[in-house]
Amino acid sequence: MENIKSYMKTVGQQARAASRVIAQADTNAKNRALNNIATAILLNSTKLIAENAKDIAAAKANGLDAASIDRLTLTEKTIKGMAEGLQQIATLPDPIGSISDMSYRPSGIQVGKMRVPLGVIGIIYESRPNVTADAAGLCLKSGNAAILRGGSEALYSNQAIAACVHQGLREAGLPETAVQVVNTTDRAAVGELITMKEYVDVIVPRGGKSLIARISAEAKVPVIKHLDGICHVYIDNEADLVKAIRIADNSKTHRYGVCNAMETLLVNAEVAEKVLPELCSIYLKKGVELRGDDAARKLVAQMKVATEEDWHTEYLAPILSVRVVADLNAAIEHINTYSSQHTDSIVTENYTKAMRFLREVDSASVMVNASTRFADGFEYGLGAEIGISTDKIHARGPVGLEGLTSQKFIVLGNGQIRI
């Protein structure tokens, strides 16, 4: 324990020192490093797969489930994906140093803001080793130092990827300590990482809800996170029902295990009879289990009973809860009560209702006539995504490079003083 404490302190100090260098690195050096890392990953694919095989063997021996082993596995395809991801980050505009909102004040000074890195980012993730390359790339481009703590089951894979990252940094003349991968599987390392306020500026946990809940509860460093994605689609009585069915179908069935999938469908009572039977037959054909309130169950025989708990549940599975609501007020009331403030969408042709929904629904992403599946950094044009935040402090919604930065005020004067 004392060893872990002192090891993590060293990691933290090195990260803080490296953050000062990487914050000042020019765009070219950062992009060269990103492309170098991509090249190193491609050239070392055989090595990566061999190291990954050690993790897989250990995982199988430890009886890890098939889904986790699948997430853990590196293939030629996932390795190519990692490299392409890094090359794509290299093509994004550099957020650091950009100056905005410069204006003259009556005193004669000119005031505006300059974008700067946060400093040191701690990333805590589970079995996917590709997060190592992805997170390193995003931190690097945004001028931050990174401390990466992957799942213990991916230790060999992550260290092999880290070697490529270090090679790429070195070749670009940047400090290898700008990206450090924690080389112990001791859980105490996480406890240190999330409480070292003097060395770490923000924590981004990526993984399951229980990991994130534990980190949020214990962290002393700010955490960029979301816990649940209980997303809603509300079909209004003035909806275009063709759009409504497309959107409600896509929001639920495009992918089941993702945070921006719809978990509860709300339907205005006036159109429930017109829309639910047709829509539910699509769901049933795709094997989606339906759980509804009494009004919904009257219209769809195969629907099971939804309990209070259902409205609170993120299924991440082919299960959908359905509720018939009297009007827009009831829909907003339901959403602001049960939603996890992730993503909610209204389907309506009515301008005033659309505007009310946008204004009154208190979620990170609020949509009109679009699938909840669009709540994503790439779809929003951020170019990349380190995570999604449902908090309101600092970053909200999909978090790209800008969420890993801050702005300082700059003042350009010509000898001005306060009088």
Add this chain to the structure above:
Amino acid sequence: MENIKSYMKTVGQQARAASRVIAQADTNAKNRALNNIATAILLNSTKLIAENAKDIAAAKANGLDAASIDRLTLTEKTIKGMAEGLQQIATLPDPIGSISDMSYRPSGIQVGKMRVPLGVIGIIYESRPNVTADAAGLCLKSGNAAILRGGSEALYSNQAIAACVHQGLREAGLPETAVQVVNTTDRAAVGELITMKEYVDVIVPRGGKSLIARISAEAKVPVIKHLDGICHVYIDNEADLVKAIRIADNSKTHRYGVCNAMETLLVNAEVAEKVLPELCSIYLKKGVELRGDDAARKLVAQMKVATEEDWHTEYLAPILSVRVVADLNAAIEHINTYSSQHTDSIVTENYTKAMRFLREVDSASVMVNASTRFADGFEYGLGAEIGISTDKIHARGPVGLEGLTSQKFIVLGNGQIRI
């Protein structure tokens, strides 16, 4: 203790409920409330002064020092100032609901951001009762509910101001619980306020360093704060020395007890002989005690010895530490080591050095050829200031209405789905 817990829980629940109403209040209603409160304060000035007299009598009986009693005292002038402050907040643009960065994505959806309130703001402050009106006004205009916890020595004054705030809210048709003033002097109330994550979204402490340090250490809710203002002016060898003397004089002597006053002066060795004797004679005439390194002391006989501790000290008093540095690198190194990341200024005519200083000094406000005293919400054009942040998460530098808000993503579609 159990009573305080349940009292604060009720306050929190009422604030959360009120925050939903105030978030949707239109600009007119909020401005009417602000102007109503200002009017109520002016009409009740006799009552306010009478209630304030009770606090002052108790403070004197308890042996409070003269400076604290001065801060506690309400006069016709300070009451007029409170009212004018509220009327000025009413004239500021409403940040809530403003939409920015809307653009079309290849999928056909249009994505942008809408500014929204944070929710519930907890303000913890010391003896100045005028903060009650000021903080209430800023929270109200930014669509947030407020829980205000003033100094125990100002209890009667704060409750009297709160009555005016409630009257103004009521007359504008807004819930009185949108601004609650904690009516107990029990310190346990603060402990509850800063840990009720479910009811409070951000804490803004206003007061001395020890109050803020204690709150930051114990808070579970995010805190917008700065601890120290160890601000620097660096006079470069390529400075216009007329500007340098004006700025260094003003930064130190315009006001001593403020966070944006200079505490350490750095002078390039090449010009130290030209600038220090003249500048220091100004300081000495104004009664400023000087503490310097050896090189500075050789040029100014009256200068005492500066110790390592001096570079770490925010004097908030007519004391200045002075260091002669070899070049810009040494100046930046000193600042990034000892500065509290509040405000630092360079005086130079050299373009490249000015740009380097702006980029490389890691402080909330970085200036060229201007007095550090400009680091202020009003001087920056924010229209108002709830505090200054030296952190990088969420808000940095002077925090105005915008710092009390967040942005959610909005998506306008026409039936789009993910494919």
